[in-house]
Amino acid sequence: xxxxxxxxxxxxxxxxxxxxxxxxxxxxxxxxxxxxxxxxxxxxxxxxxxxxxxxxxxxxxxxxxxxxxxxxxxxxxxxxxxxxxxxxxxxxxxxxxxxxxxxxxxxxxxxx
Amino acid sequence: xxxxxxxxxxxxxxxxxxxxxxxxxxxxxxxxxxxxxxxxxxxxxxxxxxxxxxxxxxxxxxxxxxxxxxxxxxxxxxxxxxxxxxxxxxxxxxxxxxxxxxxxxxxxxxxxxx
Numbered sequence: 680x681x682x683x684x685x686x687x688x689x690x691x692x693x694x695x696x697x698x699x700x701x702x703x704x705x706x707x708x709x710x711x712x713x714x715x716x717x718x719x720x721x722x723x724x725x726x727x728x729x730x731x732x733x734x735x736x737x738x739x740x741x742x743x744x745x746x747x748x749x750x751x752x753x754x755x756x757x758x759x760x761x762x763x764x765x766x767x768x769x770x771x772x773x774x775x776x777x778x779x780x781x782x783x784x785x786x787x788x789x790x791x
Numbered sequence: 792x793x794x795x796x797x798x799x800x801x802x803x804x805x806x807x808x809x810x811x812x813x814x815x816x817x818x819x820x821x822x823x824x825x826x827x828x829x830x831x832x833x834x835x836x837x838x839x840x841x842x843x844x845x846x847x848x849x850x851x852x853x854x855x856x857x858x859x860x861x862x863x864x865x866x867x868x869x870x871x872x873x874x875x876x877x878x879x880x881x882x883x884x885x886x887x888x889x890x891x892x893x894x895x896x897x898x899x900x901x902x903x904x905x
Contacts, residue, residue: 778836
């Protein structure tokens with residue numbers, strides 16, 4: 680069983696704060712790292728799929744970086760808004776697999 | 792496009808009863824997946840399929856069976872439900888497992904086994 684860890688487990692920030700969280704995954708046999716956003720009572724939706732070491736992806740105020748050699752990815756949210764409140768999941772895909780292994784997520788709550 | 796749909800949305804079963812959850816996708820995706828989501832456990836893969844007529848076990852397959860008779864449908868069966876199978880079940884699909892292909896998720900089925 681692959682070990683995909685996310686930290687922190689939960690985070691509570693004020694509107695306007697910038698924040699970041701971490702996903703750690705095995706550094707060997709890397710193929711792809713996915714980030715999903717999961718709002719309460721909805722389904723997970725893909726944010727980014729990252730494949731190259733040093734890759735940086737951006738969507739609006741959300742960005743992510745990838746370090747495959749050391750096995751981690753950071754997700755950043757600039758100027759958090761209440762609508763950013765969700766659980767953020769990362770998922771690791773090794774080269775040999777047809778499936779993803781998900782972390783347990785970071786639950787973000789943004790208050791006014 | 793409806794994307795990924797799941798039937799039913801909610802179900803309550805008694806221990807020992809059986810049921811089938813249906814997942815359908817209209818995106819012509821090859822790969823389909825069944826996950827369960829439990830508090831503090833994240834998404835855990837039950838079974839998956841890499842194409843019509845093929846299935847494989849995931850991380851937590853015990854107590855479940857699956858079938859993929861048509862490319863667009865992936866069925867998850869519980870032959871004899873147990874309280875430990877109380878969970879929210881998500882189906883997902885992807886075009887491929889190539890580098891840029893994300894998974895698309897259905898709305899989930901909330902199952903309670905009493």
